[in-house]
Amino acid sequence: MQVDNTKGREEGRHQAGNFKKWPRWAEALRDVAFSPEKYKDKVLKVTNEAVVYPDLYPKGKKHVLVISRMNGLNSLEDAGKEHLQHLQNIHNLGQEWVAKFLNEDQSMIFRLGYHSVPSLRQLHMHVISQDFDSPFLKNAKHWKSFASSFFLDSKNVLAELESNGKINPCSEEGRMLESPLRCHRCKTLHKDIAHLKYHICKCKIPFAPDLIPYLYASNLSA
DNA sequence: GTTCTAGAAC
DNA sequence: GTTCTAGAAC
Numbered sequence: 001m002q003v004d005n006t007k008g009r010e011e012g013r014h015q016a017g018n019f020k021k022w023p024r025w026a027e028a029l030r031d032v033a034f035s036p037e038k039y040k041d042k043v044l045k046v047t048n049e050a051v052v053y054p055d056l057y058p059k060g061k062k063h064v065l066v067i068s069r070m071n072g073l074n075s076l077e078d079a080g081k082e083h084l085q086h087l088q089n090i091h092n093l094g095q096e097w098v099a100k101f102l103n104e105d106q107s108m109i110f111r112l113g114y115h116s117v118p119s120l121r122q123l124h125m126h127v128i129s130q131d132f133d134s135p136f137l138k139n140a141k142h143w144k145s146f147a148s149s150f151f152l153d154s155k156n157v158l159a160e161l162e163s164n165g166k167i168n169p170c171s172e173e174g175r176m177l178e179s180p181l182r183c184h185r186c187k188t189l190h191k192d193i194a195h196l197k198y199h200i201c202k203c204k205i206p207f208a209p210d211l212i213p214y215l216y217a218s219n220l221s222a
Numbered sequence: 223g224t225t226c227t228a229g230a231a232c
Numbered sequence: 233g234t235t236c237t238a239g240a241a242c
Contacts, residue, residue, distance in 0.1 A: 023242095025224080028223075056223085120223055138224095139236090140237080192231095192235085192236065192237080193237090194235075194236075
């Protein structure tokens with residue numbers, strides 16, 4: 001008889017003072033992480049540590065999640081130095097998928113990262129193409145969650161975990177809603193999401209130098 | 223996270 | 233009149 005407690009579903013293993021409650025709808029990714037066999041027709045890859053899974057409502061032409069399978073790791077708030085290798089492995093899995101996508105289309109550009117205040121439980125990293133060409137991108141919050149400081153690049157998350165031993169819980173959610181709608185390439189302002197979407201499908205201005213270190217592509221100058 | 227929809231904004 | 237945003241959902 002085999003007993004495996006490491007990936008159990010039991011609740012209540014919260015760290016002291018960390019009693020964030022998650023509504024029922026926020027548990028979807030957790031089920032994928034711990035019962036990937038139930039999602040066999042959709043799951044792209046399963047390892048001991050993570051599941052690669054297509055985002056159900058992709059906000060770009062290519063958008064997948066690398067979902068942690070570690071019990072108790074609900075979000076970046078729960079991450080410590082002991083998770084550094086785990087998060088590095090998640091990052092590497094993301095890069096693996098970037099390579100696959102680039103093999104199909106060399107013109108794509110990707111970013112790997114986390115939402116600073118995630119809506120869904122279980123740590124998950126986004127791998128998202130920077131075209132943001134998707135009918136599921138519908139409102140300002142969608143845009144800002146990927147194109148403002150609300151989006152934390154995986155590379156920076158790893159560096160901060162290395163140096164601080166934790167990810168500082170910055171209150172980005174409120175600030176995000178205040179910030180105006182700006183093109184992620186040319187930084188021009190747009191009055192609403194409809195106008196922004198009309199603009200970004202045409203904008204070919206190269207990305208600003210400060211973003212280059214966080215972009216994954218075949219050729220950034222192209 | 224999404225859907226629905228009232229009423230604000232244009 | 234139509235487009236768009238934002239708050240409720242047990």
